[in-house]
Amino acid sequence: MSKIKLSKDFIRNTVKRALNEDLYPSGDITSSLVKNNKIIKVKIISNENAIVGGLLFAKQAFNLVDNKIKFQIKKQDGSNVKKGSLIATIEGNARNILIAERIALNFLSHISGIATKTNKFVKLAGKKCKICCTRKTIPNTRVIQKYAVKLGGGTNHRFNLSDEFLIKDNHIASSNVKNLVLLAIKNKKGRKITVEVDNLKQLNEIMGLKFNTVLFDNMSVKNLKAGIKIVKKYYETEASGNINLKTVKRVAKTGVNRISIGSITHSAAAIDFKLEI
Incomplete structure (x- = not known):
């Protein structure tokens, strides 16, 4: 990035x-x-x-x-x-x-x-799970806000739209997830590819394709655990979606590699x- x-x-x-x-x-x-x-x-x-x-x-x-x-x-x-x-x-x-x-x-x-x-999130998540920021930043202050995240022990996610392929729900709704992943692989030029899923059926559609990270969005802890069990040998894992200080510890215990949280920049x-x- x-x-x-x-x-x-x-x-x-x-x-x-x-x-x-x-x-x-x-x-x-x-x-x-x-x-x-x-x-x-x-x-x-x-x-x-x-x-x-x-x-x-x-x-x-x-x-x-x-x-x-x-x-x-x-x-x-x-x-x-x-x-x-x-x-x-x-x-x-x-x-x-x-x-x-x-x-x-x-x-x-x-x-x-x-x-x-x-x-606060970093301490609750523990040493095995990274806390990441997102692009939910105040316009024109992203550099400062992402610097602040690093001071707190967090990890910077992609800085902007050119850094990484992040195929999200609205991309998928506008096209076909498998085709999007294949196109990203063809055009990756050294960039990472992350694919968002919000259920296990979507996950099965992309298994076996050569990308980097599965982003589990707004999934229950039960389904998150099941998804991680399926993919952990093949892909990096990330969780996102309404994760707060009360729930982050539970999410981190699923074994997910990283958790992305918009609130650390947009509403601190x-x-x-x-x-x-």
Whole structure:
């Protein structure tokens, strides 16, 4: 799959767009009321237990507003932090710190939220089963969200539609599953092929064809176990469909190789951080 790259330029450009969104067209009209020569020291504190992530984005926010601001990282991305933990210290011009504050905290909160939720699934699934993200991401933030998944111990699924053949229910409804798989094999050019099934009858139609992964979608644990027993010697296995923190352990115990979960990116709650003066 495409590699997730968080280069300095990518981080800078991403944060720059966020600042432009926040400051157009007249800048921070409230912070401009603060004395321009006032120097302050502040702390970023976590208000809850979390896997922290996004510190370089936060640092870049302050740097872009004022490169004289000193931002000292106290916890590294991927660290498991407790409520009340000191995440970073900041020293510099008060007005400029206040301008960058919310953008910095937004990146921290969102990335840490995904990393934290992913980590909860990873712990419940155990070491033999991978937790994967999906393409259910906020448009234009996929790189950041998939980075956050990795911080939480998860595995990145395909990055985009060019990475892998993933023959899903609507493809099958629009054509014939066996023909689709054969065409994918013919055009694979080194890419993996995954075929989604939602019942054992569909599974029997594709058995023996040379592809990589069977994706069991929205199947009961009983049927999932039966399907894995049929295919485990021949294909990698994946489960998906409405799997949550209450059910993931049960699904993982079926012996499935990986579980893909959309909610770790599309609905992870933000982690609460505060900037304390």
